[in-house]
Amino acid sequence: MNDSSDSPDKIIGGNSSGTSGPEKVIGSEYSKQNNSEKVLSGDEKPERAAEPRPSQSEPEPSFESIETLISNSTGNGALKAIPADFENKNGSWSSILSDNPFDNLYLDYKQFKTISDEMVSGNYEILTKFWKEKFLSLNGVAREKIKIRYGESTINDALKKLDLAQQRIKTASGRLLYFEEREKNAGKTGSNLLRNCLKWLLMREVWPSGLHVHSLIKE
Incomplete structure (x- = not known):
């Protein structure tokens, strides 16, 4: 009879009652089968794969209509800065495409009684600066991106439309x-x-x- 101490491994049946079941391997074979796995202590946690960074995208467009945005801006005393959605492809910058000079200057014509000369000139300066920057960008590295967002003809015509609008409603x-x-x-x-x-x-x-x-x- 062989002494169990001569065998490096020991096989234990899966069920002591004699029914078949999976066998468990212990001893040196168990170490060989698992030598590529890292043994974690009770306090250690498995490493998590680095989560992908969210891709940078344009600001979310507003759900408010352009008319509402312009009306609210006019009611609040006109523009203080360029609206955030002007950097969106579908932003309210498209007011420059209107045939309404009030729209071009981001003013609500229905509130004409409360619109002052200063409000007109202030919006004119803010919007002129914005469209001048976009016009200069047509010669920069972001040329194609700017053209896709606003349209080249829009950028080329914007300053002329602002000048005309300012002349029409400055008084x-x-x-x-x-x-x-x-x-x-x-x-x-x-x-x-x-x-x-x-x-x-x-x-x-x-x-x-x-x-x-x-x-x-x-x-």
Whole structure:
């Protein structure tokens, strides 16, 4: 009979009751199988893989409409600095694309009575500085990025539009004149919309109630 002390390893059955089960290896074979693993003490914690850094992206665009942002800015006494969302592709800088000189200068035309000459000139200076910087960037290393964000034609035309807008509404009389023009045009647009809707109704000839609508529109 062999002495158990002559064998470096000892096999222990998985179940003492005689049923089959996984066997456990102890002794030198256990060390060989696990020599590549690091043994941790009770106080040590396994090392965690370094988490990837979040990629830098543009500031989140505002959920407020451009009209709301401009209205709030005007109500608060006009711009003190360039709005943060001007660095977003879909930011409120797009007010420069409007045909409304108030929009171009980030002012709400509906508040023309409270807009002062100083508010107009202040916004003009802040916005002019911003667009001058973007214009100069077209010759820099960030050229393509700037073109994608704002559009090259937008940058080239921005300063001219600001100059024109400032000339149109720099005085109280100029602001009043544009407001009246705007309201007059808005009235025409509303009338044309109503007229087109009624013409569409005429395609049905008769309403379900039997009421003829031809008389509602005079050609």
